[in-house]
Amino acid sequence: MSKSVPSGHSRSSLTRAQKFSVAGVATLGAAALAFSVVPGSSEADVRTEALGTHAASWSMPAQAQQAVHENVSKQQAAADKRAQDAAARKKAEDEAAAKKKAEDERRAKTVASRAAVRKPVYANNLDGWIRQALDIMKAKGIPGSYEGLHRNIMRESTGNPNAVNGWDINAQRGTPSIGLLQVIQPTFTAYHVAGTSTNIYDPVANITAAANYAAHRYGSIDNVNGAY
Template sequence: MMRSPISGYSRLTKIQKFTTAGIAAAGVAALTFAAIPDSSDTGTSAQSIAVKPVAWSGEAFGTQEQQEHLGKQAETAAKQAKAEAEAKKKADADAAAAKAKADKERADKEAASRSAERKPVQAAPAPKTYANNLDGWIKEALDIMKAKGIPGSYNGIYRNIMRESTGNPNAINNWDSNAAKGIPSKGLLQVIDPTFKAYHVEGTSWNIYDPVANITAACNYAAKVYGSMDNVNSAY
């Protein structure tokens, strides 16, 4: 059976293809082959024909100088990006460290403040108490005298009290020369009013019969005249 003639080629072999990157890298010419179809009318047989190699130049991708320039630009951009990334990383780390430090300082201050607020308030010491008798009066008078810098001892005071009034805070002498002048001696250590007023110790009562006020005023006078009540052994 005779075939119908077809214009052009009836069959073509596949053109061997190379990728552009392969062609550029290899730098060789691509070869393709085409087959001439059989023709039963003419009786000719298929014949392979070689296609002329195609040469590729580097101009399609720029000159070598341009390629090197682009490469340097890419390298510079990469370095810059890396430097910026490292700078950002350091800045973030510094900011985090600063925040952590500030948070710690604030927490420490708050803890210290809470600790101070919870610190128990120490109650003021209770005032010292003294017995309401001769022993208590002498001891209270000695504490006041110590604070005021007035010399004297328990034994010296007690000895003179027992001689002058036998321990009676309301004792009064109405028969001696002072009494004759209208200024009788009064109290535990038999002090006259002018002397009591002149040597009164601040912080004590102004009542001459008050035991502590009488003792401190008499000891203050004795310190000025005799050096101390301890040095008094008779009427003074």
């Protein structure tokens, strides 16, 4: 005879296999319900992907997660180092450029100062006019000496820059001889030396124009010993 089993105990108890079956059915039902609510929606995809990623991260071994974190930290540190190096290079370049600019300005001021010191100061008299004219003649390649200029000036005008000859043949023709070396206007205009005054009465302009004319006609003002 079989033993009887109390009916109450058999109804309330489920085998282990039955419990897993029930749980599996419930899980599949919930999943089906979730996908059927918003089928194909991007939000569902995003949530599913997020859940999958979260699950993957939790399923990753602790050692692997640590390696990932360390790699990210190294990359960030390298990026920070590159940024710091770039900033340091930029700062060094800016400082070098500023230093060079300051040095160039200082050098320019020094050159200008030295040039101002070297620039000769000529006396406003016959000696100064002759010396200034000689410097210009030397720069322009016009021959002549202090003695040659002084000798001819004293003969022509006795050193008076405003001297005008109103009686010779040039005056009779309407072009009087003027200035230290008694130059007529057409000759002054033709042999005017660039950089000097265009005023025929200007002592330096008068001397250099006359010396330029004498150089072309006689080889040098030094070769002139009379009216020319």
